[in-house]
Amino acid sequence: MKNFPALVLIGIISVMMIAVLAAVFGDTVVFSFSSYVPTESSMGIVQRIFYFHVPSALTAFLAFFVAFVASIGYITTRRLIWDNVALASVEIGVIFCTIVIITGPLWARPVWGSWWPWDPRLTTTLILWLLYIVYLLLRTYSENREQQARFCAVLGIIAFLDVPIVYFSVRWWRGVHPMVFGSGGGGIAPRMSHAFLGALFTFFLLYGLLLVQRARLAYMEDEFEELLASEHETGQA
Secondary structure, three states: OOOHHHHHHHHHHHHHHHHHHHHHHOOOOOOOOOOOOOOEOOOEHHHHHHHHHHHHHHHHHHHHHHHHHHHHHHHHHOOHHHHHHHHHHHHHHHHHHHHHHHHHHHHHHHHHOOOOOOOHHHHHHHHHHHHHHHHHHHHHHOOOHHHHHHHHHHHHHHHHOHHHHHHHHHHHOOOOOOOOOOOOOOOOOHHHHHHHHHHHHHHHHHHHHHHHHHHHHHHHHHHHHHHHHHHHHHHHO
């Protein structure tokens, strides 16, 4: 019964994900009934990548923000629980950011005629992804647990500075990437908005579930390492 809330949440997320897929791909090869969202007039069916591309990007931003806050928490308190949260959030954020990196070119090729046109938003997103890949690699090459947590906390704070750059890049620099939301973005149809918000909420729930489970696993790993160290010291004595 201890894992019952997690199992319930998994069930809810599964149902919501199926609902999002049905709403977006209803009249394609995935389902046989009409989709809830309309087909975009200029880009066609490829535009439906939007319902996974943009929510993945926003979920990655959320994950990196949580890692940023947790990194500050570790720097100020030196408590490993903050580092565990930061690690868990970065790992999940990298997964969602990877989805963004993959779905972006799939959308760009038929619309812009190029897999990777080096648009400012694409470039800054790639830099963001590389920064957090370095974050994960840094944990492998650190000499001890304390050094690992300290170095990664500093990088977690610095790397997050690229998130607002990614977000505002379409306003600061001229590029081909559209600004869907905000002034000048043109907005989207109500049904598109409903499907987008449904996908975003589903991804946020999935992120929350994965964060709790991964942080708990990291905590258990720390306890196991402490137990091994304690037994080793006892054996030497």
